[in-house]
Amino acid sequence: MGIKCMVVDDEPLAIKVLEKHIMQVPDIELVSTFDNPITAGDFLQNTAIDLLFLDIQMPVVTGIDFIKNTTIQPKIILTTAYREYALEGYELDIIDYLLKPISFIRFYKSINKYKALNTTIEPIAHKSSEIDTISDHIFVNSNKRMIRVEFNNILFIDSIKDYVRIHTADDTIITKDKISSFVEKLPSYFLRVHRSYIINTGKIASLTSKDVVLLGGMEIPIGASYKEIVNLIKN
Template sequence: MVIKCMVIDDEPLAIKVLEKYIKKVPDLELVATFDNPVTAGHFLQNNTIDLLFLDIQMPEVTGIDFIKNTTIQPKVILTTAFREYALEGYELDIIDYLLKPISFVRFYKSINKYRALNTTIQPGSGESTETNETSDHIFVNSNKRMIRIEFNNILFIDSIKDYVRIHTANDTIVTKDKISSFVEKLPSCFLRVHRSYIINTRKIASLTSKDVVLLGGMEIPIGSSYKEIIKFIKD
């Protein structure tokens, strides 16, 4: 499914960066860009957008004001050069915020959060959508026990049907879950590189080719929809 995107930012350079990143991801389509929130609001009245990249700090109308006063609204990822403004955005049910200057790896993490929200989270499920950028661990249910796993110990995560396996240097923990639900539970150093694999980019040993990454003695395949991300991991 194609994800129709729109960018609103008063900085031309910021728009160009997001344009470049959106073009790199096969299932994203850039529909329009605007440097004026008012004009963008009129566009939304007559066009369908799935995902909006919205700058917070803009003259006259801020990104926060735009969200509060726009009735027809897609899912939103906020962008900002000021970390202190991001917390207000979470009160408005946004997907994520990107701190400028935006790296492709962090951008891609946000896209995976959007995918996860649109494929796994059901109303009333009680699942938290809070990111784990400030946490250093996760708890998973395995064999009727809640096991604490440090993020730094995770090499990669893979899935088999309805089960997810979390691979560390010394162990493999199995839990009943969908791999897509892990995307938003992990910090930004983790990337989904295949429909069945999430890797810890800090644990990469080598990139053997554009289709395979060597990690923890294992060759992890790169899915066809994720190949563009490898060049940015190299950087």
């Protein structure tokens, strides 16, 4: 199930930047944007939101005032051009503090913080799922058999139409599924670097701005929308 998020900022350009970033992460849904925190508060009374990107410096009602006076609140990531508000924001139990201009890499790290704080175990009733996550491995439905795959053995994952291939040092396992369904189930050291590829960052031998070379010499392209992921890998 995707993360339902909302943006509140009085600057149209700032909203557009976050909209662009959100579009690049497959498991996030932007439900609505607001340039007025009062209207946003009314919206929250009737709509369930998981994550709120909230600007601090806004006329009439600031982001800090909004947090202090709104009873129904999702998890919050503050956005602002002013570093000095960081301490007060963290005292209000926010998830993260994004300093404008917000890069995709910094945005992506905040999303991972949210996921780390809100990781839940899938209900056992979901028996129809093609993959089931358990501690350090997954079970993949391949050829009507559930095959155990250790996370540490995975080099990369790619997709071809309606199928996903899991590549290990010794084997390639094929399952009928979508690559987006793997994004939420894999540990944080796996990164999606292309619409068709997820890599295990622990298996990187070298990288450039165009591709990642994994141990064993396999070259994985970096998609145009994921260029900044290279900087995240370097860090």
